Amino acid sequence: MNCTEAQEKFADLLDGRLPEGGTADVRAHLASCPDCQRQYSSLAQTLAALDALPAAKPGPGLRKNFYAMLEEEKNSAASVAAAAARHRQAHRAVLWRWILAPLGAGALALGGFFAGTRYAPAPAMDAATKQEIASLRQRVDSVGQLVGMSLLQQRSTSERLQTVLATVDQKNPDQRMISNLIGALALDPSTNVRLSALDALYPHADQAFVRSGVLATLPREQNPLVQVAMIDFLVAARDREAVPELEKIVRNETIDRVVRDAARRGLAQL
Amino acid sequence: MPVITAYPEIRVDSTPFVVKSAPDAVDPATDTLTDHELMIAVRDGDLGALGELFERHHGPLYGFLVKLTNQRTAAEDIAQTVFQRMLKYRHTYRDDGSFTAWMYHLGRRCAADHFRKHNAAPAATDPASLQDHADDAPHAGDRAATRDDHALLHSALGRLDRDDREVLLLSRFQELSFAEIAAILECSVGAAKVRAHRALRELRDTYFRLQKEKPSLS
Ligand SMILES: [Zn+2]
Numbered sequence: 001m002n003c004t005e006a007q008e009k010f011a012d013l014l015d016g017r018l019p020e021g022g023t024a025d026v027r028a029h030l031a032s033c034p035d036c037q038r039q040y041s042s043l044a045q046t047l048a049a050l051d052a053l054p055a056a057k058p059g060p061g062l063r064k065n066f067y068a069m070l071e072e073e074k075n076s077a078a079s080v081a082a083a084a085a086r087h088r089q090a091h092r093a094v095l096w097r098w099i100l101a102p103l104g105a106g107a108l109a110l111g112g113f114f115a116g117t118r119y120a121p122a123p124a125m126d127a128a129t130k131q132e133i134a135s136l137r138q139r140v141d142s143v144g145q146l147v148g149m150s151l152l153q154q155r156s157t158s159e160r161l162q163t164v165l166a167t168v169d170q171k172n173p174d175q176r177m178i179s180n181l182i183g184a185l186a187l188d189p190s191t192n193v194r195l196s197a198l199d200a201l202y203p204h205a206d207q208a209f210v211r212s213g214v215l216a217t218l219p220r221e222q223n224p225l226v227q228v229a230m231i232d233f234l235v236a237a238r239d240r241e242a243v244p245e246l247e248k249i250v251r252n253e254t255i256d257r258v259v260r261d262a263a264r265r266g267l268a269q270l
Numbered sequence: 271m272p273v274i275t276a277y278p279e280i281r282v283d284s285t286p287f288v289v290k291s292a293p294d295a296v297d298p299a300t301d302t303l304t305d306h307e308l309m310i311a312v313r314d315g316d317l318g319a320l321g322e323l324f325e326r327h328h329g330p331l332y333g334f335l336v337k338l339t340n341q342r343t344a345a346e347d348i349a350q351t352v353f354q355r356m357l358k359y360r361h362t363y364r365d366d367g368s369f370t371a372w373m374y375h376l377g378r379r380c381a382a383d384h385f386r387k388h389n390a391a392p393a394a395t396d397p398a399s400l401q402d403h404a405d406d407a408p409h410a411g412d413r414a415a416t417r418d419d420h421a422l423l424h425s426a427l428g429r430l431d432r433d434d435r436e437v438l439l440l441s442r443f444q445e446l447s448f449a450e451i452a453a454i455l456e457c458s459v460g461a462a463k464v465r466a467h468r469a470l471r472e473l474r475d476t477y478f479r480l481q482k483e484k485p486s487l488s
Contacts, residue, residue, distance in 0.1 A: 011467035011470075014470070015441070042478060043471065046423075046470065046473055046474040046478075047442070049419065049477070050427075050438070052420075053337065053420055054420065055329070055330075056333055056342060056345070059346065062332065063324075066353055069354055069357075070317060070324075070357070073357045077315070
């Protein structure tokens with residue numbers, strides 16, 4: 001090994017992290033070459049001096065500023081998340097209202113609604129909203145199917161009830177069946193059918209779609225028994241998004257006292 | 271036709287169903303987590319975990335920045351910006367990332383931005399400003415000499431190109447591999463090694479020249 005070759009290996013020799021295997025011949029050269037020894041030792045000396053430089057300590061301001069900045073970011077992250085949640089909730093509620101509002105007008109209007117004119121021109125929408133509406137439209141179609149089956153064909157209450165109860169036995173009812181249950185909860189004239197539909201929805205309370213459906217149906221419901229059952233459902237499902245609606249019920253003195261008490265109890269639990 | 275007169279009893283309490291609730295906030299003692307795990311937690315929304323990372327790393331980062339910039343105030347500003355950017359860009363932290371490498375990568379970028387914004391190169395060495403550095407010379411009599419030696423080396427460091435200074439300082443952090451240094455500098459491992467060694471030779475030459483020029487500094 002000549003001097004040039006040896007000096008090319010100095011980097012490896014000086015870097016403590018590298019394996020020592022390949023450095024034996026450099027060491028051998030160093031032992032016999034005073035010139036390379038000088039070179040090597042000056043580099044090693046420089047590195048030692050560099051490593052020995054005292055570490056400067058930051059002043060207290062750095063820590064103070066860091067934690068102030070962290071707090072600020074935490075707050076803004078929390079408020080962004082809250083705003084997004086509010087937006088999603090408002091968004092869903094609006095969509096459901098848009099879907100359900102025409103349904104209350106009676107069987108004839110319903111027929112027309114589902115026959116063709118059901119889709120009112122929607123307000124300006126972004127792509128995500130359009131997609132959401134498209135998927136809700138599919139659900140409305142299945143709601144329409146239920147309506148067609150129950151209301152328009154005048155089947156008896158007990159038969160409609162059997163239809164609803166049949167879904168309870170299904171281990172994994174599909175999305176369409178769940179939409180049917182929400183449709184029954186929203187539309188069926190029989191208290192028994194609506195209550196059974198709600199009962200059948202319990203196993204699916206972990207789906208945001210189901211909770212928002214029940215929540216959207218709550219203001220339409222007139223029967224205190226069903227209202228209380230819906231409130232219990234939302235509270236059991238821990239749906240924080242029900243809070244504004246429950247607060248509205250508590251404040252509304254025209255609503256049955258039993259219902260307002262249930263809403264107040266529910267608010268305490270949410 | 272069956273006539274159902276009573277609707278089924280609603281068994282709120284006994285109906286089995288699972289409501290997916292948010293998992294209980296798990297708060298394991300953060301000091302048992304690796305840097306990488308902490309940064310993943312930050313990325314996933316647990317911003318508080320950055321506090322532990324700050325405590326672990328702001329000292330070495332600041333030390334690096336002081337040597338890089340030769341300015342204590344600038345080093346504090348830049349270190350602050352580094353942690354700010356960790357928050358701002360936390361979503362870009364990768365599952366296969368190395369926290370330390372990422373931190374020095376940000377440090378390097380922030381330093382470059384700092385000097386671009388202030389339209390100034392790192393200050394030429396001002397040994398006087400470094401006199402207040404703590405030094406660990408065990409004997410009072412050695413202190414002045416050691417301090418002068420540090421000042422000389424600072425001075426020599428200050429005369430390197432910033433790129434050379436950067437790669438040399440990074441190569442002396444034992445916690446960084448050359449693969450990580452190469453990633454920080456966005457070059458190959460081989461190039462990082464060559465640059466580090468070339469920078470060391472530069473520093474050596476300047477350091478020894480200054481020693482000869484200023485024998486009477488003490
Ligand atoms: Zn030689």
